[in-house]
Amino acid sequence: MRSPDYLESLNPQQLEAVTHYGTPLLILAGAGSGKTRVITTRIAYLCDVAGFDPRSILAVTFTNKASREMAERAASLSPGTRGVMIRTFHSFGAWLLRRNAHLAGLKSGFTIYDDDDSLTLLHSTQDSRKKQDLKRYVRMISRAKDYALGPEDDLTTISSDPELPRLYRLYQERLDRMGNVDFGDLIMKPVRLLGEVEELRRRFHQRFKAVMVDEYQDSNVAQFKLLKALSGPDTDICVVGDEDQSIYRFRGAEVQNILNFSREFKGTRVIRLEENYRSTGTILAVASSVIANNQERLGKTLWTRNPEGVRARIVYLRDHDEEAEYCARLLGDRRYSDTAILYRTNAQSLAFESVFLRRGIPYRIVGSLRFYEREEVKDVLAFLAFISNSLDEVAFRRIVNKPARGIGNTTLQRILDQAEGDDLLSACEAILPSLGGRSAAGLAGFVDLFRRLQQMLESAPLAEVIELLIRDSGLYEYHQKQDEVAATQKTSNLEEMVNAAADYGRGPEALVSFLEDIELDRSRMTAEEESGEYVTLITMHNTKGLEFPRVIITGMEEELFPGNNGFREVDYEEERRIFYVSLTRAREELILTSCRSRFIWGRRNLQSPSCFLREIPQERVEVEGDEKPAASAALTYSPGDGVYHDAYGTGVVVKSWLNGERELIIVRFETGRSATFYPEFENHLERVYIDEF
């Protein structure tokens, strides 16, 4: 048979990988070297040339999106690939369990529990413990499952907490009794079944003759065991990965899977791909010299015959507003879909969303909701809506018992009956004396919080009102626990809400215009979704496997990136791998932005450029803007000058001096309060003449 056309564009190593079968195959190669392309082509080759039945091929990807893309790609290479199974590990596990539910003791229509469901379940096994305290255990149980450890196993590598084995057992018994599963079970139960039920194992070994895994560096121990269980005496196993791109260790990804592969699968053939097809010489050089600073790596060389291309650009900007404006301006010269804007934390999307919405630039956020659609943000908005209007029943229902303060449905109904469509806060106060126990304390706290917030709103800056609301309502703690359980970034979004309000001054009108602007932004969203031409806004983690002609990596500042997700020590090697993944998404143009200041909880904070910027070879970059704020040639304020500050009102400068290169002033306001500012960084301060007072 004539060899298919799709083999012709491959380089010799790729061709070798595509056409190899019969012994296990490990493809170990850097970014953009064609690993995913090799898997896709290999699927076509096995079907068309090697005589595999498409139904006997299983390809495992990291995300559902990647599965869909791989399926499309395979279909476009050859119609003979129809019937190949392409899934994520979890969706494969679910498929296996659905078909063999009876063997696993499950209902065939079993439900898959997420972290929230798991917490509710664990809580139901406990008499006295608070839900909040149990979240830690949900997280530990899920981690144990990443390592394929059951309640009866030694769990000390997960945690030395003496309660863990007991709670895990209770949890699992209850879950099993109901016949449902959680995410970890989607991998663990198939592993166990295939181990215990010989007939099933034989059936699977007969069905799947070739198993391939993409992004293997991010698989965990349980997934490794599943792969092992699927590999029968004549199953063809092929995995591809890059240890430099292992960025999910905090979720149990086990890089040893890739390092030990050859030992676990006897007779493994290792193929390295060294030619990069994705990026310009410049981009590749930048990425390679950055990752060379990591110690824990096998080390590999990558080269490209692509042109050197333009230099990378490092741009120093004043703050996140200027950063968003800068990106918006840049977008004009290419198709929107050519550019991706990357950030380390989810919350950073807001500045871009606001500017893009106002300028009518279409964007999509990959892998997460738009800022104002996020749960924690909607919680805060509901609190704010209720401060500004205590008739708002929808807002009230959302927040009255979130976080839990012992106000159940009965109490809620009594409040609603009492209010009869009128003021809900007064209704709460009215029924308070008739309540007892936990709900009385909970409701009293709720009412008190709102009375304080309403009072505060009269005079304090809106940002401070929101900050107090977030802390005193318990929302911060509530979402912080969620972050710990699910490695989300909800608290950063809460913080970003405070930052967003920093421009709005004070007083009830400030709140009204803040809410109104958000409403407008939200209504603008939907119309643009249709056009098909978007800028991509995306976290660094979510970019795995993707590529874009132009990549802008934003927030290149210490503490933000490298960052720590709030809970752990900064792991520089892991952060550097995240940086490597980000850099290698770019095909032609690479831009890195760094702000000199940024809001942290509504206060302007001076930032330092990320230490990673120093790892980029100087001859590969062009620098725009000043790394340090420009030195003031001289003082611009003198004592006696009048100023107006959005939050504090009018005042007089009492002192001005240079602190290092920057001007610093002390202002005494009419209210009697004094404050110190760097005028250069203070958006809310302007000079006024005393006559204007």
Ligand SMILES: Nc1ncnc2c1ncn2[C@@H]1O[C@H](COP(=O)(O)OP(=O)(O)OP(=O)(O)O)[C@@H](O)[C@H]1O
């Ligand atoms: N032999 C080749 N000829 C032309 N283009 C190629 C070749 N091999 C790969 N490419 C192209 O190079 C780009 C990178 O390939 P691919 O996405 O498969 O790399 P990868 O190794 O999976 O990258 P990552 O590590 O980021 O997942 C793609 O656009 C792909 O089509």
Ligand SMILES: [Mg+2]
């Ligand atoms: Mg890939």
